Ligand SMILES: CC(C)[C@H](C(=O)O)[C@@H](O)C(=O)O
């Protein structure tokens with residue numbers, strides 16, 4: 001980052017936030033102290049941090065830049081009743097007490113602004129281009145879709161940010177992921193990011209901030225951009241970013257926390273200047289031909305074990321790399337899949353639409369488009385879970401809720417839900433899902449559960465056919 005050439009988007013945002021530059025050069029350079037513009041908080045990773053402040057007798061440095069919501073542990077039905085599970089109830093009650101004591105704005109269950117932390121920030125216009133955003137949550141990378149430098153942090157760092165509004169961070173490397181050409185019809189941001197992770201691997205982004213660029217990215221909606229940045233962490237990256245443009249501004253304009261009037265114009269001028277300079281040099285570059293992509297699904301137990309829906313489950317003996325071969329064998333055993341079988345023949349018993357990856361309004365519209373006039377296959381349970389209560393309200397206003405219910409899906413309240421097994425929405429041992437979430441690790445959606453990561457359109461078509469499918473596979 002000491003280059004004389006132009007700067008990348010990530011470097012510009014970083015430079016604008018350096019409070020104290022670390023001493024030394026090159027690999028010996030000490031971390032920089034970075035100012036944090038927005039700190040998002042949820043019930044899972046905040047209790048110890050608040051305890052730490054309390055023990056040290058310190059106040060929260062900037063309550064006005066801190067915002068909390070309840071998401072991981074909340075049930076998505078009967079939310080007017082006390083949470084039945086004692087662990088979840090304690091988590092949520094602790095967050096409420098802490099927020100009250102330290103003066104943090106909190107969106108509790110039942111509030112119109114409650115929802116998954118990474119859906120709530122953008123929807124309120126809290127997440128803005130050029131900001132540094134942190135949260136004790138790995139999928140904070142979502143906010144990079146706005147041209148923010150957004151990173152997941154650990155609990156001790158959460159405490160540091162609470163106490164000082166700064167964070168000690170090591171400089172990163174930069175990687176450009178350029179997607180040129182036009183995405184074929186039916187290919188979404190989710191398919192694109194699953195293909196990227198399959199290509200570079202779950203460790204491919206380690207130490208890097210990824211910048212997604214190219215024609216195909218420029219044409220994507222904010223929702224799709226968020227899906228892509230969200231899963232940067234699944235490639236091991238520190239963050240993912242997309243330069244702000246008219247689509248970003250259109251999304252932000254008029255949101256409750258977006259700048260207004262003359263402030264808006266000044267903000268847009270500053271945001272325009274954040275783009276990567278033409279002469280900037282990335283530490284690594286990856287190119288993807290957007291036109292070559294098709295709907296993409298995972299067959300294994302990490303997000304990099306994916307393939308085009310039209311392909312077959314891999315045959316481990318044919319995988320040259322030994323580590324990958326052993327991983328594939330293990331994954332197929334856990335997933336109970338036959339090597340070489342067509343992915344389209346994999347039958348599921350559960351379909352989950354939701355999460356911070358794909359629980360936004362555009363995702364729900366895509367699902368409704370497929371489900372309209374159709375039925376969820378017999379024996380398949382389908383959950384549609386909005387990422388926030390506002391997303392739910394909008395979906396209701398657009399008549400989507402009725403479409404889901406008429407098709408036989410369960411239309412729920414907002415939360416992380418079946419993305420992870422921290423609330424009542426879980427897979428039973430041996431159950432198999434098509435899920436729009438971001439992680440397919442062993443037991444992620446419930447002990448012994450098996451997960452195939454898919455796009456919302458594929459999730460909906462799979463619900464109708466009962467086997468992994470794209471909308472084009474339906475009559
Ligand atoms: C609970 C939280 C710490 C975790 C994360 O950091 O990502 C969760 O959101 C997840 O998706 O696994």
Ligand code: SF4
Pocket residue numbers: 071072116117118137139355356357415416419420437438
């Ligand atoms: S929806 Fe899933 S990935 Fe996103 S914050 Fe919640 S648990 Fe983590």
